[in-house]
Amino acid sequence: MFSNVRGYAAFSAQQPLGLFRFDRRSLRDDDVAVEILYCGVCHSDLHNARNDWGNANYPMVPGHEIIGRVVEVGPSVTRFKAGDAVGVGCMVDSCGRCASCARGLEQYCENQATYTYNGTDPQDGSTTYGGYSERIVVSQDFVLRVPDGLDLAGAAPLLCAGITTWSPLRHCKVGPGSRVAVVGLGGLGHMALKLAKALGAEVTLFTRSAGKEADARRLGADRIVLSADPSAMGANAGRFDLIVDTVPYVHDVNPYVPTLATDGTLVLVGYLGPLDPMLNTAPLVMNRKAVAGSLIGGIAETQEMLDFCARHGIAADVERIRIQDIEQAFERMLRSDVKYRFVIDMASLKDAA
The missing domain is CATH 3.90.180.10 (Medium-chain alcohol dehydrogenases, catalytic domain)
Incomplete structure (x- = not known):
């Protein structure tokens, strides 16, 4: 002992x-x-x-x-x-x-x-x-x-933080040609950017702050979309195969669903609890999209x-x-x-x- x-x-x-x-x-x-x-x-x-x-x-x-x-x-x-x-x-x-x-x-x-x-x-x-x-x-x-x-x-x-974001990337078979978006730039979000980029995906950060652009690009983001800008969100309709949502508190996921491609998935990895406002299932049903969750690996x-990570210096x-x-x-x-x-x-x- x-x-x-x-x-x-x-x-x-x-x-x-x-x-x-x-x-x-x-x-x-x-x-x-x-x-x-x-x-x-x-x-x-x-x-x-x-x-x-x-x-x-x-x-x-x-x-x-x-x-x-x-x-x-x-x-x-x-x-x-x-x-x-x-x-x-x-x-x-x-x-x-x-x-x-x-x-x-x-x-x-x-x-x-x-x-x-x-x-x-x-x-x-x-x-x-x-x-x-x-x-x-x-x-x-x-x-x-x-x-x-x-x-x-x-x-x-x-x-x-690493395995929490790696697991949905691997489960969704992210690789070259994949389009991945990350919601939130914190402990989980910064790892999601690094890992998705190293897997060969085109990587986008959804953020409410334009001031995060330089850091997001340093971490691997190819694109930055201001999630509070309806025109910017609309310009990304049907784009993403996977959205990794790392936000750790209750928030509205509905604005992100239209940016998913058909068969795309939004995976919650940061928040546990009821969604508020409620999830509108219509765009899920009409375009075979999914909202899912994932827990470590x-x-x-x-x-x-x-x-x-060792091979890629991450x-x-x-x-x-x-x-x-x-x-x-x-x-x-x-x-x-x-x-x-x-x-x-x-x-x-x-x-x-």
Whole structure:
């Protein structure tokens, strides 16, 4: 057992995160112990810490964009050894038996995937604690190999923001000749631009702000469309095979549907909840268009994404912070005041009092 591990935890929805000492389990036969070097800061960390989704268990150690190095392995581990650079994403277990798991879609496990934090370990019933900490112990089946050449800090957000946008791009078979649009330029949106461009698509950013054009082009956008301009939207009617909507709050998706081509799909990856205003189904029915959703990706697909990013020199644009500054990062994230993802340098935990 790794005793007295230091981390930062939320103790209630109202309290700021603070130092928390806890134990990590002893290694099971197939476990990998990882010293955490970097952990990305995701919008869902904030939502969970503040109990926005109503299922928080406290104390809660957030963090599911984890990059580190292996320090110890169980006797049955064959895929990793001490010193390997590895990642841990949003899941640390699944049933492994259902139809979804059999297809490599552990994120859709019919018996509920075990999340990296705020979850329950199916073997011993303990609470899972995430990456805002010194170490983590995970089954080798849910550990990702970080390819050589990837910047370790920039790789951390790939474990959530990267795979969340990669999965619908791959599911919709995006490649040369595809026309892809991205709604929103934040942590998810900037990764969607980079990945779609690297896959060979023509890439468009929908934005309400003309001031984002230069950055969008730097990240891979070929075109920028001002979504508040009806004439600009009308000029793009029937254009896109896929729209990746990364906006994390309730918004009107109806203006984007006419820009889909026949058989095109708008995929929501940032917002969970009812749409307001309601979705008008008429253009869907009349032109065989779809509005869908997508949740992260399976382990094999996540490894595929990491390998692709290494080959194409893709990493997230990050701002490194100390763990002591996590509350300020949360507040800045709410104001969209980051380009484009905060990553915690976990060496700062050594200074935690």
